[in-house]
Amino acid sequence: MDTPAPAVSARTQRNWLKVGLIMGPAVALVALLVWATFTKGSAPQPGDAAPTFAADRLDGSGSLSLEDFEGKPLVINFWASWCLPCEEEAPLFDTMAKRYEGDLAFLGVNIKDAEGDAKKFEERFDVSYPSVRDEGRTIEDSYGLTGQPETFLIAADGTIHEHIPSAITDAAYLQGLLDDLVTTSGE
Template sequence: MNQRVIKPLVLILIIAMFGFFGYSLVTKGKHTDVGDKAFNFELPNYDGGTTKLTDYKGKVVILNYFASWCKPCKDEFPELAAYQKDYGGKYPLLMINRGETIDRIKKVTNDNKEGMVYLFDYNAKVSKQYNVTGQPETFVIDKQGIIREHYNGPVTEMQIYNWIKKYDK
């Protein structure tokens, strides 16, 4: 390529980068992170009602962001189902989906035979508050409502159990 083409391309690239960074700064909202008070939310649930984080006040709560089309999410599902069976009654696991319909999740979960608590973050408002960038992502919220863990990637039943032991005080 000659210099007549390269210079304008570099200039366009630089302008685009500054535009992207400027847009990111302007649209950056407040979000929570490890050590912060968990954002209280109310989301539609699998049964057609709504569920609030405050419904689980005083308990260690696990939030897991997932998508039905996500391969790592599918791979981790048996671990989450085992966790739900063994510990879900005492330490709630809230499965949060972004952008998919209840009917879609009912279809892929075989009508929720595991008894999971599925919530639907259709507009991604809650996931933005928790700074979710993909899936699967898992959060541990302690009894005082403080985010103690934020893990990107698939988790195992034992990982979650070890977190619970650590924060169930």
């Protein structure tokens, strides 16, 4: 003899509805984050052409583009004022920019910052090389950043020579990278 299935109470139905209303958006959010992670552009690799850009200078004196550095090796450092590793590497980058002046150029790209905070950062660390603001995050996206700081070494022919996806605080390491960039670009 078949026994009829027990009727689902209205209370049980309401509980399942609540679970669905909470879990549905949570599952959708996780799916969106996973999708965004895997569809974000990847960083250009050594030998790839460096992505072009143009952006306003942080000091307000016009704009700069990748083409402004054509024919010269370039160090592009992506930074933010609230980034502690960016603070740690800023003095070293300024020292190296002065040491290699004439052999290569340095460019800072400020990301995810209010203009005033970015200017205060440059003043605090007495940054001697130019920086641009990536207000729309287009430069960040074209270089496939995953965090900050990140540094790209661009050869004189406009190709990516090296990508360092973390802070550089070791002077000997940075000097080795820069010596290699200058030597390779001069060949």
